[in-house]
Amino acid sequence: MMKNGLTEEIEDRYLAGTYQKIPVVAARAKGTKIWDMNGKEYFDFMSGYGVAILGHSNNAITEAIKKQVDEIYITHTSVYSPARARFLRELMNVTPTGLNMAYLSNSGAEAIEAALKIAVKSTKRKKIISMEKGYHGKTLGALSITHSAKYRSSFEDMLIPGVEFVKFGDYEHVHTLLKKEDVAAVFMEPIQGEGGINLPDPQFLPSVREATSSYGTLLVMDEIQSGLGRTGKMWAHENWGITPDIMTIGKGIGGGIPMGVTVGKREFVESLGIGEQSSTTGGNPLSCAAGEVVIKELRNGMIKRASEMGKYTLQRMNEETDSHRLVSQTRGIGMMLAMELRVRFVPILMDMIDLGLITLYSGINTIRMLPPYTVSKEEVDRAIEILKTALDQYIKKQGRNDQK
Known part of the structure; x- marks a missing residue:
């Protein structure tokens, strides 16, 4: 089986450098989750840039x-x-x-x-x-x-x-x-x-x-x-x-x-x-x-589910991060959601990926999420927990840097 590192090496060598790569090698996926070749699990709130609306491998x-x-x-x-x-x-x-x-x-x-x-x-x-x-x-x-x-x-x-x-x-x-x-x-x-x-x-x-x-x-x-x-x-x-x-x-x-x-x-x-x-x-x-x-x-209920799960996801984002000092605003409708930060998103995004959550982004300070409509409340809760952890880790790292 081709290893994670070899996959990345081949793509980086032969594929035109027109994509901003993230350090994830997607070997298989089901529903809201992706697994890499080593079996590491990720919640996929990118969903192929909004393509996997009904989840992976529907x-x-x-x-x-x-x-x-x-x-x-x-x-x-x-x-x-x-x-x-x-x-x-x-x-x-x-x-x-x-x-x-x-x-x-x-x-x-x-x-x-x-x-x-x-x-x-x-x-x-x-x-x-x-x-x-x-x-x-x-x-x-x-x-x-x-x-x-x-x-x-x-x-x-x-x-x-x-x-x-x-x-x-x-x-x-x-x-x-x-x-x-x-x-x-x-x-x-x-x-x-x-x-x-x-x-x-x-x-x-x-x-x-x-x-x-x-x-x-x-x-x-x-x-x-x-x-x-x-x-x-x-x-x-x-x-x-x-x-x-x-x-x-x-x-x-x-x-x-x-x-x-x-x-x-x-x-x-x-x-x-x-x-x-x-x-x-x-x-x-x-x-x-x-x-x-x-x-x-x-037509068979998925639109209603997108509405309900979108409201739940935005509610959980607000509950967990509304008072967080790094968060300027959360916004969205349905399963089209964003969190605007007071800092650049890159280090936070990378920590989220390391913790098992993949999202999109906009500009220099906005985390963007387009989850599959099939996402469960439990998966939303876990994803928001990862997001909050990444925000907290950023503050801790900044504190350590300030002490040096």
Whole structure:
């Protein structure tokens, strides 16, 4: 069996250095837990960056994949597929009212690329409004509407011109731009994930929806991270009572198999002609078989569970860390949670990993968590205990350093 150290050595030698690595070698996983090659156990509150929404090695998804492998697992979308048809039927049962035509791809970034093309071609306009601190992906189109300079700076000359960034929540700026420009679309995450789990003002999304409708501009909701029950509703934008014109889906939709979806109103999606957007493996039967099960499982009680466990997790975070001197704020909705610190997160994150808890992060001082919806209260309690221990260890280490 390949050892932990050898695995790391090979990856570090041959894999492009575009990922911030953490010292975990994931050998197997089940539910909320990952084990490395030495049998060390971790609570996985990263869940593949929000992909394992139904937990690792979910039995229903695994069985669907096995069955599909025995039948046919690759078919180009120019050929009809029963698995694809079954997935689309399930998808249309849960999409927002009026969003009734889909393009299938392999990732969230690809879903964004398709949404950009649909918006520009259907409106015959070129300008795009996006949000500061927003994140939509790293392919060139998606990167063009992603705000972070650290991702954009090396490629500025290659990005789409005519993108205006607005502070998330600044309705007046959005309205001003819509009034003076022919804007094809406003792109936004209903809740900013990569930006640190930022929730909008209660009136922001409804106000933008009203304004875009008035000016013939499309509203595109990026539900790649926030959708599929993550906030306790099928789609996060439902928390504000609006309906977009186009929506992008990714991460958990394939249950761990790569998949992206762009779904929109037929009048807009139909603007794309044959060959203007396609994918060799998009909509393949294997992904569709997994996606069909994901949607069925979500409709069968998992969204309610995400809501309940999210409330419990946030409650436990507040109970255990609200008065902690390193904690500035805890926030979130459903299973989309963050803890903002008064110090840099790196040493605390590394201690959490050492103690058996894997999370995400944002910026330089925010711990971010996207647990599987299947997490138990006992697992939440243990994870929060590890988090608090890591915070306490940071203070002890600082005290020892101060004495030296």
